[in-house]
Amino acid sequence: MRVRYVLSEVLTGLWRNVTMTIAMIITMTVSLTMLGASLLLFFQVGKMEDFFYQRVEVSVFLKGDVSDEQRTNVESALKSDALVQSYKHETKEEAWDRFKEQFKDAPDLVSATKPNSLPESFRIKLKDPNKVQEFSDQFRTQDGVSDIIDQKQLLKRVFDLLGALQTLALTVAVVQGAAALLLVANTIQVAAYSKRREVAVMKLVGASNWFIQMPFVLEAVFAGLIGAILAFGALVAAKIFFIDGSLKALTQVLLPVDWNNVWLMLPVLCGAGGLVSAVTAWVTLRFYVRV
Structure with missing residues (x-):
């Protein structure tokens, strides 16, 4: 009975604030997509370094x-x-x-x-x-020696550029993540305020804070998980249509992105989106429930 009540309250809350829920999901999707992209780039740079640094040559040019x-x-x-x-x-x-x-x-x-x-x-x-x-x-x-060229130094410039792109993607993910957390907190506050009378009655009849807070927390977790799944879908689409599609010739030179790393992003993004949303909602509600 309690589980059914909690789930019904979650669905009701999501539908009541549907526009804010959609905005929360979109923001979470963008931030998690950038996070996944930066992690994939991190794995790829490490793979390329291991591959190319073991094959670098030193060229001794003669006059x-x-x-x-x-x-x-x-x-x-x-x-x-x-x-x-x-x-x-x-x-x-x-x-x-x-x-x-x-x-x-x-x-x-x-x-x-x-x-x-x-x-x-x-x-x-x-x-x-x-x-x-x-x-x-x-x-x-x-x-007779004119110059000596170390290919590792030339590759280092490429890896420095890829590292800069990785940092940029991670920075955008952090900024978007902060915006998503603020939006989650604001959505939970609005949802809690709209149900302030029900919450007050539940507190009077002895309902625990956990029972009161659970529907709101699950709303945030739901939005985080949907955003993570959409972000994973975006990474899969990028892998199929761009990395293995229009950029296939480039990836043959820079090594292809492993599907294993792409699939690894699903639990990582779901864990990050769900956990961060849950913690943000719980912290926000702690201040509300104590009022």
């Missing part, structure tokens, strides 16, 4: 007028260096072929680049990618 003796000396030094796991010599012709393949979708760039402008190089895989500086100090002064 245009490098002699055979200088080239041989550099290669001999690479063979005997304890930091080097493997290396590959790339001629100017091979560099030109690779350049044409990489930028085949930009014919203007290819036509504007001269084959002789690409230097020959050694592409080195280090045993420990974190010892690039030590390796560079050894080879930068070698005769």
Whole structure:
């Protein structure tokens, strides 16, 4: 009987304040969508770092007028260096072929680049990618060496950009979450005020605070869960139509987003939306019920 009463009061309260309930659900959906997106981006950046940092190379570019003796000396030094796991010599012709393949979708760039402008190089895989500086100090002064490029530094700029996007998404989620909490608190206050006479009578007849507060708390939890489900639906739609759809070519380079991580967002978002809404409603009602 009590359960039926509580559920009926929840449905009545939601319908009585339907516009505020819809606004609460929409705000919660937006904030939880941004939260889920930032978490997925966090997982993706970590996955990309693990994948690419294990495959980064150090490129030792040779001067245009490098002699055979200088080239041989550099290669001999690479063979005997304890930091080097493997290396590959790339001629100017091979560099030109690779350049044409990489930028085949930009014919203007290819036509504007001269084959002789690409230097020959050694592409080195280090045993420990974190010892690039030590390796560079050894080879930068070698005769015939023009420059040393660490791919890890280039990738770091990409990851810094992704980290900035992650921070932005998380910041928007926090701001939207704060707005959602204020809206939840305001909705609960309005609902409680509209039923102030019923609440007063229930207190007079000895109803516990828990029994009085439960319908209001469940209203907030319902809105939070609906917002979480809609937010999860938005993430799934983004995965299907954008990440695996129009942005598929980009994700093949930056690694695809795992479905396991997307499905993980459902319990995370439901837990966050339901728990935060419940706590906010309970705290708001504590001040009201004591009046």
